Amino acid sequence: SSMLCRVKASAPAVNRVLGRAAATSGEVFNKYPRQVKFAECMEEELHHIDNEGMTRREHKYYNAHHGRVSHKGEGELLNFTSNDYLCLNRNPEVVKAAQHALDTHGAGLSSVRFICGTQDIHKALEKNLADFHHQDDCVLYPSGYNANVGLFEAILTSNDAVICDDGNHPSIIDGTRFTKAKVYKYKHLDMQDLSEVLEVAKSDGADLKLVVTQGAFPNTSDIAPLKEIGQVCHEGHAMLAVDDSHGVGILGAHGKGTPEFHGVLDKVHIINATFSNALGGGGGGYTVGMKEVIELIRQRARPYLFSNTLCPAAVQTAAKALELIVKSHVDLRVVFENAKLFRTQMRHAGFDVRGENLPNCPVFVGDHRIAKEIADEMHDNGILVQPLYYPYVPNDRAYLRVNMNAGHSVEDIQRCVETFIEVCRPHNLLNHNKIRHTH
Ligand SMILES: Cc1ncc(COP(=O)(O)O)c(C=O)c1O
Known part of the structure; x- marks a missing residue:
């Protein structure tokens, strides 16, 4: 709060200085008062946040x-x-793989994927992730956030419905803001409610219905009952998408995530995840699913089309982390x-x-x-x-x-x-x- 108080104390002083300048220069008068007002509005917001005890601080x-x-x-x-x-972010093999990627593939590509941002290592990681999840294909993203922002808009239309667990991560919520599909929510992990909401979507005339849940919910430490969710989706003619950012790498006998944990690898149609948790922490994310979904994402998803490709060190960090998990080299x-x-x-x-x-x-x-x-x-x-x-x-x-x-x-x-x-x-x-x- 000391920082905010200092801002507050200095604002009238800024005003006075500008007031004097305004008397001698019409140009300054027209230009700066607006900035002062802008700063004062922001400052008020910051005070409000601080008064609520909500200010966040970064530690170095x-x-x-x-x-x-x-x-x-x-x-x-x-x-x-x-x-x-x-603890793979300091694993010597992971670090070495990232360092080697810098030597062989450079620091970055300065391009999105479809211009000149695709290297052999991007394609190899996509293939390995698709195999790992028992899915057709995979698309990499600069982050897991982007994977969620890209998905719904790319594959759904205004005739469709997306049905969300109300405890889903903000990146999923943001993703649903971009789609023209109608967005529904069901109570966190509540199968009865999911079933009813699917009925409502059906009677609203939804064409495609996509249910989306996290696999693992770290804030409440819940694991989604994917078997039951899969069953409700099956009965309600819906597809199932799972954000398994907190399940991939750790849950299931082979670390394939929540679908493996529940024995339903074949019942989940789309999986999104981040590399930033168990998979080395080097950044990046991905979607795996059937080939038509992934191809449509490559044609339409805005974070895929308009955000630069994953840098080689990040690709190889994830690739090595995945390899260690697949080969059971980590306990x-x-x-x-x-x-x-x-x-x-x-x-x-x-x-x-x-x-x-x-x-x-x-x-x-x-x-x-x-x-x-x-x-x-x-x-x-x-x-x-x-x-x-x-x-x-x-x-x-x-x-x-x-x-x-x-x-x-x-x-x-x-x-x-x-x-x-x-x-x-x-x-x-x-x-x-x-x-x-x-x-
Ligand atoms: C469930 C879930 N999805 C997506 C993300 C976003 O992933 P990223 O940090 O790669 O953007 C997070 C991040 O913490 C998350 O917890």
């Missing part, structure tokens, strides 16, 4: 590796916020064992930790200001956890994001739990079990 970390981040001058913190579930069990240990110990201490089967172990707090306070105190004690509040979740349902990864040791987890207990005792968060049992 460097050298993230194996569940730790370094903080200049303050040594190392244990990092429980990253989505690098398998997918460690991250889940870590999550189990954390949940068991935290629940024993009385915390409300959500979920069962994901490395995301959100700790429920409620009030977003308290969540921020706790995160700050954890940080002071060398533990990095992230308060999650609006627009991630409603403000009275604030969580602390606590993600396990394969690089955390048993000691790391115990230290995290002990620090939680120490920091949260005054905040009265340790009696969740008692509350639950007395109701």
Whole structure:
């Protein structure tokens, strides 16, 4: 807030200076007052955000590796916020593959895919991803966000319907804003509601119906029941698209994601995902699906057509991460064992930790200001956890994001739990079990 106050204090001074300038120069008078007004409006917004306790700050970390981040001058913190579930972003083979790509394929291509932005490595990664997911074809994007923004507009028309889980990621919501198809929502993971909404879409005359859900929901640590969703889609003549950004690489016996976890690899028609989580963290995203869908995306999806291609180092980071997973060179069990240990110990201490089967172990707090306070105190004690509040979740349902990864040791987890207990005792968060049992 000190930064905002300084802005506030200096604004009248700026006005005065400009006022004087205006007396001598009509040109300045016409030009700058508008900028001052502009700045004042922005400043007002920033004050509003700050008054609500919602201001976000970036910390400068460097050298993230194996569940730790370094903080200049303050040594190392244990990092429980990253989505690098398998700790592949520092894997020597992954880093070497990215470095080699710079030598052989350059830093970037300065072009979108269909102009001069397609190299052998782009095509190879697309082929490997399609095979990995048991789908016909794949298209790469500069990010997972773009994959979601591109999909619906490219393949649906105003006669169609897209039906969304109401807990879907903002990038999916943004994607549905671009389509001319009618957008419906169903209650998070609620099969009865999905079924009813599909009926409504049908009676509204929808031609194609596309249901879209995340596979894994990290904020609430839910895994979508894809078998049941697939069944409802089948009965309602709908296609199923899954954003599996938090499932790919870790869920299922071979890391193929939520569809493999539920044994329904053949029931999901389209999968979108990011490379930024388990797949090396080098950035980028993709869509896999049947060949007609992928071809239409190549013809129409705006982020594919109008945003530059994925750089070679990012392509090879993802390619190597995928290869390590496919060849079972990474142990997918460690991250889940870590999550189990954390949940068991935290629940024993009385915390409300959500979920069962994901490395995301959100700790429920409620009030977003308290969540921020706790995160700050954890940080002071060398533990990095992230308060999650609006627009991630409603403000009275604030969580602390606590993600396990394969690089955390048993000691790391115990230290995290002990620090939680120490920091949260005054905040009265340790009696969740008692509350639950007395109701
Ligand atoms: C479910 C989901 N989809 C898409 C994205 C966006 O991916 P990217 O960071 O590659 O844009 C995220 C990002 O965190 C996500 O959680």
